[in-house]
Amino acid sequence: MPSDRQKTGEARREKILLALRHSIGPITGRSLAKEMNVSRQVIVSDINLLKAKNEPILATSQGYLYMPSNPVSRVSRLIVCRHTPEQTEQELQLIVKHGAIVKNVVIEHPVYGEMTASLMLHNQAEVKRFTDQLSSSESSLLSELTDGVHMHEIEAENAAILDHIEQELDHAGILHKG
Structure with missing residues (x-):
């Protein structure tokens, strides 16, 4: 009992x-x-x-x-980015302003292998809270362990939105092609 x-x-x-x-x-x-x-x-x-x-x-x-299983059909994509810590907010805002979700950040660490941190950023206010929390805690970004190179799984209603986000990230010099 x-x-x-x-x-x-x-x-x-x-x-x-x-x-x-x-x-x-x-x-x-x-x-x-x-x-x-x-x-x-x-x-x-x-x-x-x-x-x-x-x-x-x-x-x-x-x-x-x-996070129950979502019956709404959405598409996701893994994008590779590289930028300075100062460009973090710009990168995340470019993604969420189109209605996409930044699900996580992933790095390939030379010793530990793949390291993933969940973000689940849905909008500009959440991005701002995240970056404010990051700066006030004096924590470092995972990407600082890999010279700025990291990946994000992003999710949106359709592939066209993801394509547009990639174009904007490329134009901003944040999308990594290398």
Whole structure:
């Protein structure tokens, strides 16, 4: 028979799932912790338990997202970019201004192999929050480990949008062809 503590944890995880399912954007661990009256570390543990039960929760730099299978047909493409850290916001804004999503960033590290970080940036406000968070935390970009070379998986409604984004990135000198 489950203890009261187990019941409380299960109830909290159900509340977390409901909040994520009904949210239109990411929810931070801090805000979930405040809402559930627990520590952020408890939320991290709960999220890990939910993921272990195959709940489609994605941890991004903006917070947690519930990512069920999407019946809407969209196309995605992996693009290779190279730029300075100062051009990061320009690159990301060029992508999202056309309605595309920057799903992640990927680098090929000479020692660790492929390293991927989820971004899930949908719009210009999210890009601005991401770049502000990056500069205020004094963190470095993954691409700084590879002389600016990195990849993004981007997603849009159709291939024409992705083609247009690639043209703009090329025109800005950000698309890597080399």
